[in-house]
Amino acid sequence: MFEMDESLFPGFEVRRADDRQQLLVAPPEELLGEVMVFRSGASNPAEFNGYAAAGEPVGVVIGLLSGPMRERLRQHVDSEGGMVFVDSGVYSSGEAKQVDFGDVMSRYRQLVASVRTPAALMLVMPDKPGEFATTLDLLRAHRAQIAALHRTGAQLIVPLQRGADSIVSGYDAVREAVGLGDAFILGLPCKRHSFDLAEIRQLMRERQPARVHLLGVGADRKKLFALASAVSMPSPATVLTADSCRIRAMVGEAAPVTVATRAIRARAQRELGDIRPLLNRLWCDPAELMRAAQCFGQEFGYGDDETEIIGNLMIPGAYSLDELEWFVEWLAPGATPEERAAIARYWYERGVVFEEMHDLADELQRQFAHARQCAIEVVSTIEKSGARLSRSRTPMPMAA
Numbered sequence: 001m002f003e004m005d006e007s008l009f010p011g012f013e014v015r016r017a018d019d020r021q022q023l024l025v026a027p028p029e030e031l032l033g034e035v036m037v038f039r040s041g042a043s044n045p046a047e048f049n050g051y052a053a054a055g056e057p058v059g060v061v062i063g064l065l066s067g068p069m070r071e072r073l074r075q076h077v078d079s080e081g082g083m084v085f086v087d088s089g090v091y092s093s094g095e096a097k098q099v100d101f102g103d104v105m106s107r108y109r110q111l112v113a114s115v116r117t118p119a120a121l122m123l124v125m126p127d128k129p130g131e132f133a134t135t136l137d138l139l140r141a142h143r144a145q146i147a148a149l150h151r152t153g154a155q156l157i158v159p160l161q162r163g164a165d166s167i168v169s170g171y172d173a174v175r176e177a178v179g180l181g182d183a184f185i186l187g188l189p190c191k192r193h194s195f196d197l198a199e200i201r202q203l204m205r206e207r208q209p210a211r212v213h214l215l216g217v218g219a220d221r222k223k224l225f226a227l228a229s230a231v232s233m234p235s236p237a238t239v240l241t242a243d244s245c246r247i248r249a250m251v252g253e254a255a256p257v258t259v260a261t262r263a264i265r266a267r268a269q270r271e272l273g274d275i276r277p278l279l280n281r282l283w284c285d286p287a288e289l290m291r292a293a294q295c296f297g298q299e300f301g302y303g304d305d306e307t308e309i310i311g312n313l314m315i316p317g318a319y320s321l322d323e324l325e326w327f328v329e330w331l332a333p334g335a336t337p338e339e340r341a342a343i344a345r346y347w348y349e350r351g352v353v354f355e356e357m358h359d360l361a362d363e364l365q366r367q368f369a370h371a372r373q374c375a376i377e378v379v380s381t382i383e384k385s386g387a388r389l390s391r392s393r394t395p396m397p398m399a400a
Contacts, residue, residue, distance in 0.1 A: 035228055038085035038122075040216075041245035045072050046315045046351075052076060059085030059243050062107045062123075063099075066308045068318055070114065077120045085243050086111065088124045091191070091216060101126040101138060105145040108154075118154040122185065122213070122241070125158045125178075130193035132163025132170055139177040150180055157213045159187035160195075167199040168206050185211040185241070190227060197230040204234035214242035278339050279346075282332045292330045299326065313352040321348050 040059030042048045045068060051058040060073065076082040088104050104126070112118045125146060126138035139146070139158065150156055158178050164170030171186065178184055186209045188195060195203075204212075212231050217224050224242065231240055293306040300323055302309055312318040313327070324344035328335060335343070 035224070036083075036241045037217075037224070038083075038241070038243040039246060040085055040087060040243040043069065044312075044315050045069055045318050048072060048076075049317075052080070052082065057083055057085070059087060059245075061087045061089045062104055062111065063089045065107075065111075066312055067302050067305075068312055070111065073111070074114050077115045077117055081120075083120045083122065085122045085241075086124065087243070088126065090124075090127065090129060099126075101142060105142055105149075108149055109145070112149060112152045112154050118152040122155045122157055123149065124187065124215070125156055125184075127159035127161060127187075129189060130161060130163070132161045135159065135161045136173055136177050139174065143177070143179055146178060147180070150183065155185060156180070157185045157187040157215075159189060159215060161189065162193050162195065167195055167203045171203055171207055171209070182210055185213050187213045187215050188227075190214045190217040190223070190242075197226060200227070200230040201234050204231055204238065208235040209238060211239050211241070214240070217242045217244055278335070278343050282328070282343070289331070292327060295330070296323070296326060313347070316349060316351045318351075319348075321345065324348055 036057055038057040038059040039051045041061060042051050042058050043060045043064035044066070048058055048060065048069065049072070058076070060069070065073065073084055077084060086108070088099055088101070090099050108123050112121060112123075115121065126135070126142050128134040128138065146156065156178075158174055160167070160170055160174050162170075164173060174186075175182075175184075188200065203209075214224070214227050214231075217227060227242075228240055231238055289310060290306045293309040294304065297303050297306065297309050319327075321341075321344050324347050325340045327347075328340040328343045332339075332343075
């Protein structure tokens with residue numbers, strides 16, 4: 001009869017049946033309970049707050065953070081004890097795209113400097129999906145900035161791309177290019193250009209990195225379980241994290257976010273009464289709105305990015321009631337204080353819908369349609385009602 005040495009598989013269960021010994025990789029819930037899965041791509045306050053309210057680890061894209069969103073992230077890290085996954089934006093739209101990594105690294109430095117606990121930030125370092133040699137060049141070119149970020153205590157995810165002679169030699173080359181020894185988190189792409197499970201098992205057997213992050217693994221638990229098994233079986237001590245963007249999967253004509261958003265707005269309309277006659281008092285064109293946003297940024301300290309300021313108008317709760325009343329007064333100077341307060345409350349609850357402002361350019365509507373779809377209550381409700389991955393172990397910062 002075949003004999004299996006159970007000591008070779010610490011933390012895993014061996015089951016016997018019919019005089020045979022069959023290795024069970026691990027009970028799925030037990031194994032997945034060790035994986036912290038960040039809900040990535042939540043780069044505006046509505047999405048971010050929804051996930052935070054649902055108790056989910058949250059992730060953002062560095063280039064999409066507005067001023068208010070950066071402040072909300074800082075609050076989440078310093079006051080709420082949260083961890084945040086911060087992506088470079090290479091795959092932020094679902095497709096690989098060109099990214100200015102000089103700008104990305106500069107934004108990383110500013111973000112790290114804004115929080116008291118940089119170790120709560122997991123930052124994805126420069127890479128080019130599917131191109132190993134280019135990724136290696138990017139890591140070498142930004143080696144000094146990577147080292148500076150490491151010294152702050154921030155946790156750095158270094159992606160490994162396909163293209164080397166083997167996954168092991170690729171890992172060795174990336175490790176040398178970064179120059180941090182073992183003090184980084186190995187990022188394994190899990191969408192396009194992903195490695196085979198056999199390759200991952202080989203790397204884990206031969207190198208056993210301390211930390212591995214599965215990049216963009218998605219919401220498929222079977223896929224996550226297979227990848228987690230490939231990492232953890234050969235290297236049980238490796239701490240595993242992952243990120244999954246569910247926002248795009250939940251939006252669309254019949255998708256949960258869209259349906260729930262409409263229901264919430266209908267309820268808000270009933271509670272607030274018929275606001276349309278007041279909204280019809282508003283009028284603006286793009287130039288007027290841009291000028292209002294410029295003055296608003298100076299008045300309230302939101303900076304000089306008018307497009308960013310206008311985009312945040314679409315997000316419920318992004319600005320205070322007093323700030324929204326300021327906008328109403330600018331756009332409808334003849335409104336009474338009661339009318340201004342009613343419109344501000346309406347916007348605060350549901351966000352600004354620009355087609356309610358006559359003659360505003362359609363382009364503004366297209367730019368901010370995504371933000372309008374996502375409300376705090378929507379994402380929070382969906383995440384609370386669905387299956388959630390337990391998180392029994394919080395990743396610890398890398399040793400220096």
